[in-house]
Amino acid sequence: MMFAATLTTSYFLVLSALMFAIGAVGLMIRRNPLVMFMCVELMLNAVNITFVAFGTDVDNVGGQISVFFVLVVAAVEVVVGLALVVAINRRRADATADDVSLLRG
Amino acid sequence: MLDAAFLIPAFPLLGFVTILVFGRRLGEPGAGWVATLAMGGSFAAALLTFLGLVAEDKEERRFVQTLWEWVPVGDFSVDIGFLVDPLSITMTLFITGVGALIHLYSIGYMHGDENFSKFFLYLNLFAFSMLMLVLGDNMLLTFLGWEGVGACSYFLISFWFTEEANATAGKKAFVTNRVGDWGFMVAMFLLFTTIGSIQYVDIFGNAGELSENTATAITVLLLVGAAGKSAQFPLYLWLPDAMAGPTPVSALIHAATMVTSGVYLLTRVSPITAEAAGWSLDLIAWIGAGTALLAATIAVAQNDIKKVLAYSTVSQLGYMIMAVGIGAYVAAIFHMITHAFFKALLFLGSGSVIHGMHHDQDMRHYGGLRKLMPVTSATFIIGWLAIAGVPPFSGFWSKDEVLAYAYDVNIGLWIVGLVTALLTAFYMSRQVFMTFYGEYRYADVRPEEIEAVWANRVAAAEAAVADAEAGIGAAEDGVVKAQEKLDKATEKLEQRQAEMAEVDQSDEKAVEKATKNLDKAQDGAVKAQESVDEVTASIDTARAEVEAARSALAGVVLAAEAGGDDLDGISDEDLPEAVRERREFHPHESPWQMTVPLVVLAGAAIVAGVMNLPFSDDLHFLGHWLEPSFLGNKHKLGLSGGELWVLAIIAVVVGAIGIAAAVAVYLQRRIPADRIELPILARGWRYDEAVTSFMGGPGRKGFDLIAWFDRTIIDGAVNGTGRLVRSVGGEMRSAQSGLVRSYAAMVAIGAVALMAWFLVRTTF
Numbered sequence: 131m132m133f134a135a136t137l138t139t140s141y142f143l144v145l146s147a148l149m150f151a152i153g154a155v156g157l158m159i160r161r162n163p164l165v166m167f168m169c170v171e172l173m174l175n176a177v178n179i180t181f182v183a184f185g186t187d188v189d190n191v192g193g194q195i196s197v198f199f200v201l202v203v204a205a206v207e208v209v210v211g212l213a214l215v216v217a218i219n220r221r222r223a224d225a226t227a228d229d230v231s232l233l234r235g
Numbered sequence: 236m237l238d239a240a241f242l243i244p245a246f247p248l249l250g251f252v253t254i255l256v257f258g259r260r261l262g263e264p265g266a267g268w269v270a271t272l273a274m275g276g277s278f279a280a281a282l283l284t285f286l287g288l289v290a291e292d293k294e295e296r297r298f299v300q301t302l303w304e305w306v307p308v309g310d311f312s313v314d315i316g317f318l319v320d321p322l323s324i325t326m327t328l329f330i331t332g333v334g335a336l337i338h339l340y341s342i343g344y345m346h347g348d349e350n351f352s353k354f355f356l357y358l359n360l361f362a363f364s365m366l367m368l369v370l371g372d373n374m375l376l377t378f379l380g381w382e383g384v385g386a387c388s389y390f391l392i393s394f395w396f397t398e399e400a401n402a403t404a405g406k407k408a409f410v411t412n413r414v415g416d417w418g419f420m421v422a423m424f425l426l427f428t429t430i431g432s433i434q435y436v437d438i439f440g441n442a443g444e445l446s447e448n449t450a451t452a453i454t455v456l457l458l459v460g461a462a463g464k465s466a467q468f469p470l471y472l473w474l475p476d477a478m479a480g481p482t483p484v485s486a487l488i489h490a491a492t493m494v495t496s497g498v499y500l501l502t503r504v505s506p507i508t509a510e511a512a513g514w515s516l517d518l519i520a521w522i523g524a525g526t527a528l529l530a531a532t533i534a535v536a537q538n539d540i541k542k543v544l545a546y547s548t549v550s551q552l553g554y555m556i557m558a559v560g561i562g563a564y565v566a567a568i569f570h571m572i573t574h575a576f577f578k579a580l581l582f583l584g585s586g587s588v589i590h591g592m593h594h595d596q597d598m599r600h601y602g603g604l605r606k607l608m609p610v611t612s613a614t615f616i617i618g619w620l621a622i623a624g625v626p627p628f629s630g631f632w633s634k635d636e637v638l639a640y641a642y643d644v645n646i647g648l649w650i651v652g653l654v655t656a657l658l659t660a661f662y663m664s665r666q667v668f669m670t671f672y673g674e675y676r677y678a679d680v681r682p683e684e685i686e687a688v689w690a691n692r693v694a695a696a697e698a699a700v701a702d703a704e705a706g707i708g709a710a711e712d713g714v715v716k717a718q719e720k721l722d723k724a725t726e727k728l729e730q731r732q733a734e735m736a737e738v739d740q741s742d743e744k745a746v747e748k749a750t751k752n753l754d755k756a757q758d759g760a761v762k763a764q765e766s767v768d769e770v771t772a773s774i775d776t777a778r779a780e781v782e783a784a785r786s787a788l789a790g791v792v793l794a795a796e797a798g799g800d801d802l803d804g805i806s807d808e809d810l811p812e813a814v815r816e817r818r819e820f821h822p823h824e825s826p827w828q829m830t831v832p833l834v835v836l837a838g839a840a841i842v843a844g845v846m847n848l849p850f851s852d853d854l855h856f857l858g859h860w861l862e863p864s865f866l867g868n869k870h871k872l873g874l875s876g877g878e879l880w881v882l883a884i885i886a887v888v889v890g891a892i893g894i895a896a897a898v899a900v901y902l903q904r905r906i907p908a909d910r911i912e913l914p915i916l917a918r919g920w921r922y923d924e925a926v927t928s929f930m931g932g933p934g935r936k937g938f939d940l941i942a943w944f945d946r947t948i949i950d951g952a953v954n955g956t957g958r959l960v961r962s963v964g965g966e967m968r969s970a971q972s973g974l975v976r977s978y979a980a981m982v983a984i985g986a987v988a989l990m991a992w993f994l995v996r997t998t999f
Contacts, residue, residue: 157979166975227975235968 142183149176161226163215170211174204236287240300240319242280243327244366246273250359258352266352267342270359274335277362281327288324296321296863299372299436306375311432318372318435322864325568325857326369326499329575333491334362336832340583341483343828344590354394354481361387365492369499374423374433377500381419381464384493385412391488392480404479411473415463419500422456425449426507435503442506450510457504458519461497465552468526472923474549478541482586485541490548490582491575498555498571502564505865520560520644524651527553529920531658535665536916539596540585543666547622548578550655554637557648562870563640565847565858570633572857573843577621577630580836584615587825587833588670592677598666603675607822610830612671614837619667621840623660624890626883632844635886639849642882643874653889660893668901678818680810688809689795696788703781710774717770721763724756731756849879 153172160166178197185193218225250273254266261269288296301316317323338358345354364383371377386409393405427433429449430441442450461467466474477489488494501508501519508516527550534546551574558567589596591608605612621630634656642649731753738749824830848854874882900906915921972978 154979154983158976158983161976230975231973233971234973235971 139183139187142179146176146179146183149173149179161228163218163225163227166227167211167215170207171204174200174207236283236290237298237319238300239280239283239287240298240317240370241302243277243284243317243331244363244370246277246280247359247363247366249273251356251363254352254356254359258356261352263346263348263351264342266355267338267345270355271335271338271342273359274331274338274362277366278328278331278335281324281331284319285324285328288319288321293863297436301372311427313373313375313433315376316372317370319370320864321861322499322502322568323369325572325861326495327366329572330362330365330369330492333575333579333836334365334487336835337483337487337491337579337583340486340586340829340832341481343826344483344586345481346826350394354391357387357390357394358483358487361391361488361493365496368496372435374426374435374438377503378419378423381460381496382416384488384496385409385416385464388412388477388488388493391484392477394480394484398479401479404473404476408473408477411470412463415460415470415497418456418459418463422453422460425453425456438504439506442510445507445510447510447512450507451512451515453504454508454511454515455518457500458515458522461501461556462522463497464500465494465497465556466526466549467497467522467553467556468529471526471530471549472926475542475545475919478539478545482541482582482589485545486579486582486586489545490578494548494552495555495571495575498552498559498567501556501559502567502865505564516560516562517645518560520557520641520648523553523556523558523560524641524648524655525553526550527557527655528651528658529553531655531662533916533919534662535658536912536914537662538598538917540588540598540601540666540670541582541596543598543662544578544581544585547581547659547663550659551578551622554634554652554655557652558637558640561640561644561648563637563872564865565855565861566633566636566640568861569847569857570637572846573621573629573633573840576836576843577618577628577840580614580618580833580840581622583829583833583836584611584618587611587829588615590825590829591822593820595677598669600677600681601670602673602677603671604822605671607675608671608824610824610833614830614833615671616667617837617840619663623663623894624656624886625894626887627841627844629840629843631887631890632847632849635883636847636849638886639874639879639882640870640872643872644870653886656886657889657893660890661897664894664897665901668897672902677820677822678814680814684811684814687811689791691809692791693788693795696784696791700781700784700788703777703784706777706780707774710770710777713770714767714774717763717767721760721767724760724763728753728756728760849883 150173153169153176156169156172157166160169178200181193181196181200183193185191185196218227218230221229250270253269253273254261258266288298291298297318297320299316299318301314303315304312305315306313338355341354341358345351348354361384364380364387366380368377368380368384371380389405389409392408393402396402396405423433426438429445430438432438432441445453462470474489474494478485480489508519530546530549530553534543534550537543537546551570555567555570555574558564558570588601588604588608588611591604591611592601617628621628624631624634626632638649638652638656641652731749735749735753738745740746845856847857900908900911918924
């Protein structure tokens with residue numbers, strides 16, 4: 131209980147910011163599609179934490195409800211994302227995200 | 236009962252859709268009956284609406300039935316709605332009534348055509364479009380019908396499109412009408428910008444706010460539109476060519492209904508013309524009068540039975556336009572209705588004649604058909620009396636009313652109208668006399684066929700001369716050869732004589748031989764000399780033959796010139812097969828589907844005059860009925876009853892003179908027809924040729940210039956925009972690396988930049 135008093139919203143926000151930064155940087159510097167995919171999930175969950183933290187802070191249940199929406203989006207993204215990962219791996223076992231650049235102008 | 240109004244166009248539309256889907260299965264005559272029934276239903280609905288309108292109070296006789304919104308654009312909206320008022324319902328009644336009769340007639344006329352159901356498909360589509368034109372409660376809907384009837388007119392003129400001329404006539408009608416449509420469209424735009432609505436009810440209410448210049452511009456532009464559809468000068472060119480279509484089409488579209496839509500439009504917008512400057516109304520009146528006279532003069536010299544009626548239609552439409560121009564709307568509509576009856580009757584009658592005469596349309600080949608086609612001729616004669624203005628037939632009353640108004644407004648118009656009436660009586664009598672009276676001429680040998688026989692004979696004589704001349708040549712060749720032989724024989728003889736002189740006299744054997752040789756050579760020489768004489772004599776014979784052939788040729792040529800149309804010296808064997816076929820042929824009366832409409836229309840053509848008798852104000856049924864529709868400048872007739880009687884008597888006398896002149900020329904043959912049927916009239920004053928050569932010559936340069944402008948400036952702007960976008964895109968595409976991670980980086984940078992901007996903005 132004594133920790134609860136000191137655990138303010140700022141802690142959660144900092145945690146969320148760190149997670150988001152790790153996810154964003156990871157997405158940009160890693161080439162393994164599966165890892166990139168996990169980085170996206172990390173960013174989404176960082177946002178979820180922010181939602182919950184602020185929801186508790188302003189005593190509004192809306193923040194937690196938003197999380198459900200994000201989770202639904204994340205679930206949908208999993209379907210598409212994993213399919214992409216599988217498709218990329220089928221090309222070559224060691225294929226990276228940079229190997230698929232058909233959209234280059 | 237007024238709610239039945241939407242059924243009027245719905246029936247033909249239903250018929251159209253039915254034939255479109257089941258046309259092939261319905262076949263002949265099923266499709267025809269479906270179409271006729273649809274028109275009958277439409278007529279019943281029109282009658283019902285008419286009765287509903289009659290039941291209303293006079294002031295209440297205007298009713299708008301809105302079905303749904305068609306073009307909603309902001310404040311502006313166009314509805315599918317019908318304006319039911321005395322004018323539109325009057326038009327509707329005769330369109331559906333005459334239309335149903337013509338549909339019935341077509342079942343008989345189109346018998347055996349391979350595209351039987353397609354014909355009725357077009358007819359029903361036409362009827363639908365025409366009813367939309369008349370019933371539409373706004374100008375856009377009227378324009379929809381206007382274009383619809385134009386398209387159907389094109390389909391139906393070139394219905395037998397396998398013949399080049401028919402397809403060309405259809406195109407000509409379509410293209411000429413585009414000029415008129417331009418006028419209609421610009422007038423519509425002008426109305427929208429000034430009044431802000433194209434609904435007739437709004438136009439009627441706000442016409443007074445228009446400035447005189449605007450109203451004049453709209454009136455003149457609508458006149459251009461009317462000149463296209465109602466075939467007025469200078470756009471009347473297409474109507475005579477439109478006769479290429481089947482005859483029921485000519486009756487329905489190019490006589491009774493579509494061509495009256497220009498007159499209808501001008502009467503419909505009468506509140507606007509009331510605001511227009513006086514000169515624009517004078518222009519309408521004079522264009523009508525001028526067209527009436529011009530077309531009547533051309534009709535005098537036409538030999539095609541349908542061409543006469545076509546020019547007659549142009550002329551009668553001129554009458555209606557003239558009546559509109561002088562503000563006599565009731566007279567215009569009255570003449571439109573009676574004209575629809577008697578001209579449809581005349582066209583259907585001519586169709587019956589054409590049907591009975593194996594599609595020969597040349598009146599010079601007819602003659603004496605009165606006994607062979609009793610129903611057709613009796614009804615045709617009624618139509619003739621109606622159009623010639625013989626009382627008490629319907630044409631007399633309506634034409635007389637137009638003339639009375641013309642006399643009241645401008646005596647010049649009256650004189651032009653009177654001359655036109657004279658010519659009308661003349662050329663219609665000519666047509667009747669050439670077709671139904673006189674000798675039966677169909678089996679006669681035609682002048683061109685006699686000419687062909689003579690031409691054949693001259694050709695044969697010329698060939699004989701050529702043969703004989705070739706004989707001289709051969710004989711001369713023979714002489715040369717014989718001479719050569721003689722030369723050889725003489726040489727031989729000389730040689731033998733020399734041998735004889737040199738021979739050793741002591742050698743008896745040699746002497747004997749030489750003597751023998753010499754004798755032989757002498758014989759040969761004598762024979763050669765004989766053959767030369769013989770051949771030389773044959774040259775003389777050949778020359779004599781040539782002389783004989785030449786004189787025979789001269790004789791034939793003389794006989795050909797003298798013979799002309801005469802059958803003297805021509806036996807049956809010389810004549811072409813077609814003449815014998817025609818002798819076998821017997822013209823026949825048409826089937827009942829064709830004669831019944833003729834009889835009904837003839838009845839209408841007799842009695843239609845009672846709609847608007849001039850004797851007292853109470854008898855102006857049509858005039859009182861139409862009053863709620865003509866809100867504008869209907870001219871009030873300021874003539875006394877006595878003056879009207881004088882005018883009517885003058886009109887009757889003029890008509891009688893026209894008929895009497897035709898009797899003198901075509902029945903009694905006291906005046907040669909050549910003196911009246913001038914070649915320049917037969918060629919329509921060469922107006923068509925002049926237009927063609929202008930369009931092909933100087934006009935062409937103008938069109939080329941416009942085409943150049945379109946290609947370089949307009950297309951250049953469009954294509955230039957496209958090229959610009961492409962080149963910019965080409966530069967920009969290098970930004971697309973195709974790498975997911977760089978896209979992610981861009982999103983990240985963008986998000987950071989956005990956030991930085993928000994922070995900066997809120998902080999300072």
